[in-house]
Amino acid sequence: MKISKIVLIIFLFIGFSQLKSEEKNEVMENKILKNVRCLICQGQSVFDSESDFASSIKLVVKKKINEGASEKQIYSFLKEKYGQWILYEPELSKNTYILWILPILLFLLGGAIIYKNLIIRKKIN
């Protein structure tokens, strides 16, 4: 009796974690699809688009996730086939350093100016 109970629990556990990993897969799938642009309706993500191209991409992504590919690998694959444009998040490359860094630089610059300004006031006062 005890052994069969343990076996049952183990099976349930495996089944449950299978379910969890299915859920996780679906979450990751949706996340990826929302980050990919549709080439036919160029203003929509693949997730939102109903076009043929979007359906094909959805199938490809699903297959790759089931094969165990990571999010990064799938993005690399799509980038290799279609170019950087297809991804909504611009990767950090020599072309996009300025894109990512410039706002932060401006923020630090502004901060430095304000710091100088206000610290002077503290000293004066």
Next chain:
Amino acid sequence: MTNKINLFIFAILLSFCFVIFYKGLNNSNIYTPKIKNQKNIPSFKAKDFYSNVDIDSKKIFEANNFYIVNIWASWCVPCRKEHSLLMKLSKNNSVKLIGLNYRDNLSNAKKFIDELGNPYSQILIDNSGTLSVEFGAYGVPETFIINKNKKIIKKYIGPINQKILEEIKLLIQ
């Protein structure tokens, strides 16, 4: 003095922006993926059109030939227009045409081939469109030129016309 310097700096920056925007106006805002460097043929398995048997990509591109992969469908109107040019190309001995039947109904596709002729030495079925994704295609018709080193050297999006046909003939010599 500082005001004048600031004005000068801003004037330079603004002129730069102006030139960029001016040039940007002439660029198209629609994106079409381009081939930058020569890519390898993707490796895949696909069903053959007539025999319905799975074939490996290595077997398809075995011979020491130029290959042309053409993505087509019976429901695609421009595909009809380019088909006669494909028939002409198939007469060329240095090249083999491989057809990719994209998201199609098998009997409609067979009717299309029966009606307009078969330029392909082999046709593969791509019902889900996933095989086209491996080639980096996103619609029909698209045509890929593959050289003897098994690399994709050129891609044409949209139907082939006479001018493109001449270009292809030069490429496959």
Next chain:
Amino acid sequence: MLTNQTGYYSLILGLLLSFLLCGVSIKDFNSSSKTINKNILFLSFLQLVFVIVSFLSLILSFIKSDFSNETVFNNSHTTKPLFYKISGTWGNHEGSLLLWLLVLTLFIFLFLIKSRDQPKKYRNLTLLFQQIIISGFFLFVLMTSNPFNYLFPIPMEGLGLNPILQDPALAIHPPILYLGYVGTSIIFSSSLAAITQNYVSKEWGQHIKKWVLVSWIFLTIGIMLGSIWAYYELGWGGFWFWDPVENISLMPWLTLTALLHCILVLERRGLLTSWVVILSITTFTLSMCGTFLVRSGILNSVHTFANDPARGIFILIFLFILIFLSLGIFFLFNKEDNKNSSNFFWLSKEATILVNNWFMMYFLSVVLIGTVYPIFLDVIAAEKISVGPPFYHKLIAPFLGPFLLFMVFGTRLKWIRSKIENKNLLIIFFMISIILTYFLLKNITTDLLFYTILIAAALFLFFTTLKELFVKKLYNISQTTAHFGFSLFILAILFNSILSSEIITNIKIGERYYYNESEIFFEKIEEKKESNYNSIVGHFKITDEKGKVVKLKPELRVYNQPIVITSEADIKTTLLVDKFLAMNLVKGNEYFNIRYQVKPFMLWIWISVLLLSLGGLMGLLKKRI
């Protein structure tokens, strides 16, 4: 026919009046009289009348479906309902430019009426600068975008308006939005006038504040209407996509909000004069820049008007002339702040407003750089990239937390020099926020740290402003309401993002779909016929895990002209949650693809933005109480 002529010649007369007004205002500027020439008021009114006549002519052409007019032909159809025939007038490029002219001429006229107690030379110069802008737009319309082109032979039927634009929210979205960001033209003109007259002072601050508030309120509501339209109409359940056109409306809002806060410092203490002028210039410049980016075809977006590079070149040149002119004036006339009064302590309200500017400029730079960088990269390196939501979220979200905290502290500081009062109460609120956040989020999400910081900060602002509202400190009620609205906005967005769920599946008529102890039952299909479309309505009954039943009827519409199939989602909105269902055909199948979303607190997003605007409105009405 007649309407075409009337409309066209009214525009020409308007342009001539613009040149006349420039001349008269310069003459009056140089004259020795103490008050402004009465003729100026009359001429400005006349100009407004001409623009109204032109605008009404176009509306009339649309109502009559007069297809001899090219604009009407391109954008309308006889079977369109009357309401959308009228709103179609401004839903296209040419018509919307008439709207630009309407707001430009209206605002300068109202300005002249409402500024009688202001110095004469300042008023003259404001008029001059505004007329420069107005004449630029008249020329733009007459040379590249004439709404009154003839078509011959006269077509029997028009090409129709895109059905997704046939929606009430979208009908009023442009007029309200334009009152917002075209209204910033008057702030631009008057700032330039003020700085040349050395009039950037407390008095000027008090005078210009109401114009800033009016523009700001309309801009806030206008942007909200656009989001509401996207949510209800576009079928994806989202309301903000960081699409270039959306970003373009957001940028002037950011600078206008920063300007609003600087004006408060200016009217109280006479400081931050450079900031005020620069922000005034930047806000209107961004509006114009937005016009350029949207109408020239340089950007790839679902929202853009028809592409025409010729128009783009005109606006580009016009825009840069305005920028050079305004910056030239600024650098020529700018003076340093009064050394005596600029002595404020680092812990003071002035300092916090500087910090506010700092953060706002950062947010602005993120949105601006994200939107235009792809253009720069394409021209310089011939590479096309996309900048989408992940970029904006990653760069903005981390800074929102500290920003919210500054909002809590900044509002409690006094002018010049202050200390933080009621420290104990603040600490209590802070602790409550953190603990509450922890318990709320513990079971819901895995991004614990990230969301905790943001939600705790937003809750902190929420509690502190709520307390102020209860204690009824009326003198600050506009600020408190607006900041309370903002905290609610952040909370609503965050909780909506964490708690939303979505199911996508294919389903047949009569089928039931089960998930998570809930059920979707596809009852039947009903067919409907309206004046310009046929539709298939799906009847769905959805039972959630608590047994609550909701009936949703999404539609698939086939419009007749242009032939477009749209999916109209059905949304059941309650105070706590929105239930959203959209339906699409699956090709070659009897299946329908449905997308069912449960979105908590959607209504609170709109309510909080309304509260934000209400705060602004209170600020406008305050002195009159």
